[in-house]
Amino acid sequence: xxxxxxxxxxxxxxxxxxxxxxxxxxxxxxxxxxxxxxxxxxxxxxxxxxxxxxxxxxxxxxxxxxxxxxxxxxxxxxxxxxxxxxxxxxxxxxxxxxxxxxxxxxxxxxxxxxxxxxxxxxxxxxxxxxxxxxxxxxxxxxxxxxxxxxxxxxxxxxxxxxxxxxxxxxxxxxxxxxxxxxxxxxxxxxxxxxxxxxxxxxxxxxxxxxxxxxxxxxxxxxxxxxxxxxxxxxxxx
Amino acid sequence: xxxxxxxxxxxxxxxxxxxxxxxxxxxxxxxxxxxxxxxxxxxxxxxxxxxxxxxxxxxxxxxxxxxxxxxxxxxxxxxxxxxxxxxxxxxxxxxxxxxxxxxxxxxxxxxxxxxxxxxxxxxxxxxxxxxxxxxxxxxxxxxxxxxxxxxxxxxxxxxxxxxxxxxxxxxxxxxxxxxxxxxxxxxxxxxxxxxxxxxxxxxxxxxxxxxxxxxxxxxxxxxxxxxxxxxxxxxxxxxxxxxxxxxxxxxxxxxxxxxxxxxxxxxxxxxxxxxxxxxxxxxxxxxxxxxxxxxxxxxxxxxxxx
Numbered sequence: 001x002x003x004x005x006x007x008x009x010x011x012x013x014x015x016x017x018x019x020x021x022x023x024x025x026x027x028x029x030x031x032x033x034x035x036x037x038x039x040x041x042x043x044x045x046x047x048x049x050x051x052x053x054x055x056x057x058x059x060x061x062x063x064x065x066x067x068x069x070x071x072x073x074x075x076x077x078x079x080x081x082x083x084x085x086x087x088x089x090x091x092x093x094x095x096x097x098x099x100x101x102x103x104x105x106x107x108x109x110x111x112x113x114x115x116x117x118x119x120x121x122x123x124x125x126x127x128x129x130x131x132x133x134x135x136x137x138x139x140x141x142x143x144x145x146x147x148x149x150x151x152x153x154x155x156x157x158x159x160x161x162x163x164x165x166x167x168x169x170x171x172x173x174x175x176x177x178x179x180x181x182x183x184x185x186x187x188x189x190x191x192x193x194x195x196x197x198x199x200x201x202x203x204x205x206x207x208x209x210x211x212x213x214x215x216x217x218x219x220x221x222x223x224x225x226x227x228x229x230x231x232x233x234x235x236x237x
Numbered sequence: 238x239x240x241x242x243x244x245x246x247x248x249x250x251x252x253x254x255x256x257x258x259x260x261x262x263x264x265x266x267x268x269x270x271x272x273x274x275x276x277x278x279x280x281x282x283x284x285x286x287x288x289x290x291x292x293x294x295x296x297x298x299x300x301x302x303x304x305x306x307x308x309x310x311x312x313x314x315x316x317x318x319x320x321x322x323x324x325x326x327x328x329x330x331x332x333x334x335x336x337x338x339x340x341x342x343x344x345x346x347x348x349x350x351x352x353x354x355x356x357x358x359x360x361x362x363x364x365x366x367x368x369x370x371x372x373x374x375x376x377x378x379x380x381x382x383x384x385x386x387x388x389x390x391x392x393x394x395x396x397x398x399x400x401x402x403x404x405x406x407x408x409x410x411x412x413x414x415x416x417x418x419x420x421x422x423x424x425x426x427x428x429x430x431x432x433x434x435x436x437x438x439x440x441x442x443x444x445x446x447x448x449x450x451x452x453x454x455x456x457x458x459x460x461x462x463x464x465x466x467x468x469x470x471x472x473x474x475x476x477x478x479x480x481x482x483x484x485x486x487x488x489x490x491x492x493x494x495x496x497x498x499x500x501x502x503x504x505x506x507x508x509x510x511x512x513x514x515x516x517x518x519x520x521x522x523x524x525x526x527x528x529x530x531x532x533x534x535x536x537x538x539x540x541x542x543x
Contacts, residue, residue, distance in 0.1 A: 004453065006293060006532075007293060036392070037396075039393075040392060040393045040396040040397075041396075043389075043390075043393045044327055044393065044396065044397050044400070044402050045327050046293070046326060046327060047293055047294045047295070047296070047326050047327075048296075048329070048386050049295070049388075050387075050388040052293075078388070081390045081392070082390060082392045082393060083390070083391070083392045
């Protein structure tokens, strides 16, 4: 049976946002825009009513430490003012492990609770989205914690991690590590700021619960971005 | 009724509905929401309900409207028409859209020129519905502060308007015109019909339209749609035998699953019982037996030749 979000079974969307210094400027603005658009898209899904959110948001920003963004700790999206969410890119180092550990600390008890949910067969699984423009350079290796998150399951359906490696302007992402963190075929390389915003908004609001669904979304986003670049090329060529 | 704006209410909806209502009442009888309608050799009935008590929605965004002219004239052969609409859950004020779509479409169908291609008549009815929805949308844009949903953040309200997430509805029209049943639909309403054979031959059941069980995405009418319109279903059935036509919104359709014709037998049995109103009996039983699967607004209607 398809896992779909409803007010009685909202989907947790967990965003792990690289907030290190290298993200400042265009990348932080794009990430902010993407998260805001994702929140608004999620807010407009479902019947009217502040109490009828189809999604809850866990937003974790990380640099050398990881912290949960204020009022975004598994919070129903209709309680979140999108204009109060903003990333600046201001930390000194990049500790992806700390972000993943903080997410795991929240998701493990949550998944245990889902076992007793009356709609467990249709309940959507948490969707975790991680984006970073640099290398993990402090703390233990993140792959192990990511593996623990992906092992969290409900009736043999596992949590999906989608990762985006950002190479806009200076710096290169650690693709090897990010691919190891991501679920199968759920890694995307992003080289344009608006593509980052689109990735976060589209995947985060999709309601997808399986790696196959997320992978298809990523491919469609990539194709649309490529077509957009070709059109621009044609217009100026 | 005053035309002064009331907080949260649409004056355009009220004005457009009254215009269609007056025109239709002047020339025939109407059935609004739940009830029965009798036409020349036809019996129709409909029932609509918000859904199970644990339903997703607290507002019934479905709408059903029927009209039968007082006299089927030589120049206009419509004997009866039923409109059924299902507002899109995520669209702001979808219940306004479903309501005005039904009123406007039937009104437009009733005044189309004699001899016009019926499919074109249907498309014009759907376009008229779209234009009425658009007029309400313009009011919303002009009067955003008065009409915005309670508790919605500024940025989200602006986003909703920018993306056009308002006033969207499916629409189904079923009518008898010059001894031909015509069915036109945009969206995921279901339509099944039973042809009764002569003698001992068993009836034959047919599916005209049914919701796509693999997706919740649906085609819908909405504001500012382009002038060209594409129907999801168009069907014509000759009225040369005894027919029962049953149609429903997806709140019923999804519960029927892959065998929607099963509802024909159920309705047939109920129609042969004198002590009940069949669409209401069917829905009340469905909600009692399987409330968890009827977590949406539910609407059911039938037209039967008599």
